[in-house]
Amino acid sequence: MASDPSSPPSSPEVKKDKISSKKRKTDLTEIEVDVNLPEPPSKKAKRLLKKGKSLPAKPKSDDGGSNSDSDTPKTDKTKKEKKERSPYGIWIGNLRFTVTKPELKQWFVDNSGGTITLDDITRVHLPTAKPTSAPGAGPKNPTENRGFAYVDFATFEANVAAIALSETEWYRRKVLIKDAKSFEGRPEKKEEPAPVDLTNGAKSSTAATTATPASTSTKVFVGNLSFQVTEDDLREHFHKCGPIRWVKVATFEDTGKCKGYGWVNFETADAAQWAVKGFVKVKETIDTVEDFMDVDEKEEDKADDGTEKQAEEKDGNDDEEKEEKPKKKAVPKEEPRVKTRKWWVNQLLGRTLKIELAEDDQTRYQKRFRGKGAAQRREQNGAGGEGVAEVKEKKVWVPMKERRMEAKGAKFHQDINVARLTGAVVAPAGKKTTFE
Numbered sequence: 001m002a003s004d005p006s007s008p009p010s011s012p013e014v015k016k017d018k019i020s021s022k023k024r025k026t027d028l029t030e031i032e033v034d035v036n037l038p039e040p041p042s043k044k045a046k047r048l049l050k051k052g053k054s055l056p057a058k059p060k061s062d063d064g065g066s067n068s069d070s071d072t073p074k075t076d077k078t079k080k081e082k083k084e085r086s087p088y089g090i091w092i093g094n095l096r097f098t099v100t101k102p103e104l105k106q107w108f109v110d111n112s113g114g115t116i117t118l119d120d121i122t123r124v125h126l127p128t129a130k131p132t133s134a135p136g137a138g139p140k141n142p143t144e145n146r147g148f149a150y151v152d153f154a155t156f157e158a159n160v161a162a163i164a165l166s167e168t169e170w171y172r173r174k175v176l177i178k179d180a181k182s183f184e185g186r187p188e189k190k191e192e193p194a195p196v197d198l199t200n201g202a203k204s205s206t207a208a209t210t211a212t213p214a215s216t217s218t219k220v221f222v223g224n225l226s227f228q229v230t231e232d233d234l235r236e237h238f239h240k241c242g243p244i245r246w247v248k249v250a251t252f253e254d255t256g257k258c259k260g261y262g263w264v265n266f267e268t269a270d271a272a273q274w275a276v277k278g279f280v281k282v283k284e285t286i287d288t289v290e291d292f293m294d295v296d297e298k299e300e301d302k303a304d305d306g307t308e309k310q311a312e313e314k315d316g317n318d319d320e321e322k323e324e325k326p327k328k329k330a331v332p333k334e335e336p337r338v339k340t341r342k343w344w345v346n347q348l349l350g351r352t353l354k355i356e357l358a359e360d361d362q363t364r365y366q367k368r369f370r371g372k373g374a375a376q377r378r379e380q381n382g383a384g385g386e387g388v389a390e391v392k393e394k395k396v397w398v399p400m401k402e403r404r405m406e407a408k409g410a411k412f413h414q415d416i417n418v419a420r421l422t423g424a425v426v427a428p429a430g431k432k433t434t435f436e
Contacts, residue, residue, distance in 0.1 A: 086122050088159035089152040089180035096171045097144040101126050104149060107170060108162060115161040116153070123152035150180055193270035195281035195340055196240060215357055218245075218268065220275045223261045223354035225249070230258070233348070238264050240343045241280045242271025263358060276355050278346030286337040 045055050092104075101124045108116045126149040153159045159179075166177040178184075222234065231247045238244060249262035266272045274280040346353055359367075419426045 086152040086154055088154070088156055089123075089150060090159060090162045090177055091148065091150055091180050092162075093148040093176045094173050095145060095147050095149060095175060096173060097129075097147060099126075099145060099149075099171075104151070108151070108165070111165055111168060112158075112161045116158045120154045120158040121151060122154050123150075125150040152180075193273050195283050196242065196274070215273065216269050217357045217360055217363075218266045218272050219358040219360055220264045220266070220272050221261065221354075221356045221358040222264060223356075224351055225258050225260050225262060225353070226349045226351055227257045227260065229262075229349065231262075234262055234264060237348050238266075238275055238345055240282060241266065241274040241345060243267040244271075272357060275345060276357055278353075278355065279342045279344045281340050282343045283338050283340050286339055288336070 041049065041055075048055055095104075104124060104126065105118060105121050108121065109118060127146045128143045129146050151162065153162065163177050163179060165175070167174050169175075220238075225234075229249065231249050234249060235244055235247045238247075243266065245265040245267055247262065247264050250259040251257060252259060264275065266275070346355065416426055418424070
């Protein structure tokens, strides 16, 4: 059948609609959520509830508007209240490692004679040690304290009564109690020598020395050295500590190798102190980009700066023709940044060194020749050289065989007949008798 010419031709849009209608239409339904309902528990919260544990407190959001603003001053007040502590506090030491906070509170109440009550104790800080048992090794040991605690009281009377309990025996230990603000008996912190300055390129230039050095000795004993160590190795190893006067390594006479120890004598006492510490604090400059540039690149940068200056001068003369160009601001040169780091000197060739302060040459000389030992030696040898010569003249050489017999208690006879009758030993005459 022929198509009707009067009917309109089928449009391509209709075909597209027909093709698209074949695809599956997905009807998306909107999910309604009631914001006023409580938030459902998460998987973690469900696990905690299943184990019977309490849920952690949720952090408050900042979307509360006026409510959040009203809550902030309250939290600030609570923080301030927590930070404020009682001015009356004590430190108690030499405690048994298994003592707990309730036991410590009860001990103060029982031994104070009614002066201290549980309400008077406002705070107990009992530091605990780390658990010693490894994870998975079995049941954990109960945490132990570190042998001391801090206790705060509400009144001054309770504080004085607690200090009066010092040297009281508890669990066969005499506890030590003193005021928490009292630092008597604490060793003074030693002043550390100034760090070595390497910014100027001098490897062994030290900074200004401290006013009161801990020790004036400049000589250091170095032990546990390797047998392959030489004096140059030891000098190179300790040159960061400071300038060195001399280095001495004890060596064997036959092989010339190191015996395992030596001495280093520095020019300053601070350098010796750094060596004994096992490290030295060194000041070094941090490298910049210019440090890695070649000389030619630096010269080119300078030449470019010169041409720019000349061009600016020419443009400045022709003000009518051209507008003035804004001048570039001179960039100030950055000062080299310096950092301080530790340079360790406690190991050499894989061996941990034993470094100790040694006696100076002058101190050693005083002990050897001007001390008590030297006076005793002078009394034994006599006041002058004549007494020593007389002692040497009196000495008579005695044969070794005769000395051994005398040590055994044997008696010698010069007459051979008496010796034969008595059975005594004949004194040796130095003659050898042979029988045919």
